[in-house]
Amino acid sequence: MKIYVFGVRGDEEAPLKKWASENPDVSIDYTTDILTSETADNAKGFDGVCSVQREPYSREALKKLHDFGISKLSVRNVGTDGFDYKDLNDFSFTLTNVPVYSPNAIAEHASFLVGRLLRRVPEFDKKFENGNFKWAPTIGTEISGKTVGVIGTGHIGSVFARIMQFGYGAKVIAYDIDPNPALENLGIYVDSLDELLEQADIISLHTPLEPQDYHMIDADAISKMKQGSYIINCARGGLVDSQALIDGLDSGKIAGAGLDVLDNENGIFQKDFGSIDAVPNEKFKNLAKRDNVIITPHTAFYTKKAVHNMVYEAMDTQKALLSGEITKNIVDTKEF
Numbered sequence: 001m002k003i004y005v006f007g008v009r010g011d012e013e014a015p016l017k018k019w020a021s022e023n024p025d026v027s028i029d030y031t032t033d034i035l036t037s038e039t040a041d042n043a044k045g046f047d048g049v050c051s052v053q054r055e056p057y058s059r060e061a062l063k064k065l066h067d068f069g070i071s072k073l074s075v076r077n078v079g080t081d082g083f084d085y086k087d088l089n090d091f092s093f094t095l096t097n098v099p100v101y102s103p104n105a106i107a108e109h110a111s112f113l114v115g116r117l118l119r120r121v122p123e124f125d126k127k128f129e130n131g132n133f134k135w136a137p138t139i140g141t142e143i144s145g146k147t148v149g150v151i152g153t154g155h156i157g158s159v160f161a162r163i164m165q166f167g168y169g170a171k172v173i174a175y176d177i178d179p180n181p182a183l184e185n186l187g188i189y190v191d192s193l194d195e196l197l198e199q200a201d202i203i204s205l206h207t208p209l210e211p212q213d214y215h216m217i218d219a220d221a222i223s224k225m226k227q228g229s230y231i232i233n234c235a236r237g238g239l240v241d242s243q244a245l246i247d248g249l250d251s252g253k254i255a256g257a258g259l260d261v262l263d264n265e266n267g268i269f270q271k272d273f274g275s276i277d278a279v280p281n282e283k284f285k286n287l288a289k290r291d292n293v294i295i296t297p298h299t300a301f302y303t304k305k306a307v308h309n310m311v312y313e314a315m316d317t318q319k320a321l322l323s324g325e326i327t328k329n330i331v332d333t334k335e336f
C-alpha cells in the first residue's frame with residue numbers, strides 16, 4: 001500500500017516518520033509542496049493521498065489524482081471548505097478529515113484572545129517597549145460577570161464555553177442549529193442568533209464555514225450587537241465580513257476583536273512580508289494596526305499535541321480506507 005503525503009511542514013516530519021516506522025506495511029513518500037495541478041504528478045503510482053493546506057484544492061489537481069486511479073483523500077485537518085464538493089463527487093473521491101485533534105488547542109487560544117483584549121495587553125506591550133510602566137490609562141475589564149456568546153457548540157465551542165463559565169465565571173449563552181446534548185444541562189442555549197447578538201458582551205465563533213454562513217457577522221449582525229462588544233474568531237475567516245468589522249470598530253460599536261482567521265487570509269498567512277505595510281491587503285493592514293485588534297495567523301490549532309494527532313489520525317484513516325475497512329471521519333460530500 002502506497003500513500004503520498006502533500007504539504008508536509010517541518011513540524012509534521014517527525015510524527016510522519018514515526019507513523020511510517022510503526023506501519024512498515026505502508027510505503028510513504030512526501031513533499032513540502034501543497035497539492036496543486038503541478039504537484040499532483042508526484043502521486044502517480046500511489047494508492048492514496050494525505051494532504052493539508054489552507055489554499056483551495058483545484059479541480060485540475062483532483063482530476064489528475066483521479067486519472068492516476070486515486071480516489072481516497074485524507075486531510076490532516078477538520079475544515080473541508082477548501083474543496084468544491086462537486087469536484088470531489090465528479091471524480092468519485094472519498095474524503096476524510098480529522099474532526100477532533102485537540103479541541104483545547106483552539107478553545108484555549110480563543111480564551112487567551114479574550115483575556116489579552118480585555119486586559120489591553122497589546123497596549124501594555126507597546127508601552128513596555130517604550131519604557132513606560134505606568135498603569136493609566138490602560139485600565140482593563142474583567143471577564144467575570146460578562147456575558148459570553150458562543151456561536152457553534154461542537155467539540156471546540158463546548159470546551160470554550162466551559163472555560164468561560166467555570167474558569168472565568170462568565171455568564172455563557174450559546175446558539176447552535178444543532179445543540180450539543182452534553183451542554184444541555186448548563187441551560188446556556190438561546191433560541192436564535194439575534195438573541196445571542198443582542199445579549200452578549202463577547203461573541204466567539206466556533207462553527208464551520210458552510211455556504212449559508214458566509215459573512216454571518218456582517219453589518220446587519222453587528223448593528224444588533226451591544227455597544228462595545230468584542231468579537232473573537234478562531235473558526236473561519238469567511239464568517240466575518242472584515243469591512244463590516246472595520247466599520248464597527250470605527251464607530252465604537254465593536255470594542256475589540258481577536259482574529260485567528262481572516263476573510264481572504266490565503267496569500268497572507270504563512271508568508272513573511274518583512275513588515276505590516278508590505279502586506280498587499282488594505283483591510284488586513286487596517287485591522288492589524290489597531291491596538292484593540294489582535295491577529296494571530298491561523299495558529300490556534302498549532303500545538304505539538306494537535307499536530308501529532310492530525311498526522312496520526314489522517315494517516316491511520318487513509319490506511320484503513322485503502323485496506324477497505326469501514327472508517328470513521330468520512331466527510332459527507334453529498335450534503336450541498
Ligand code: COI
Pocket residue numbers: 052053054076077078079080301
Ligand atoms: C483546520 O483544522 O481546519 C484548521 O483550520 C487548521 C489548519 C491546519 C488548516
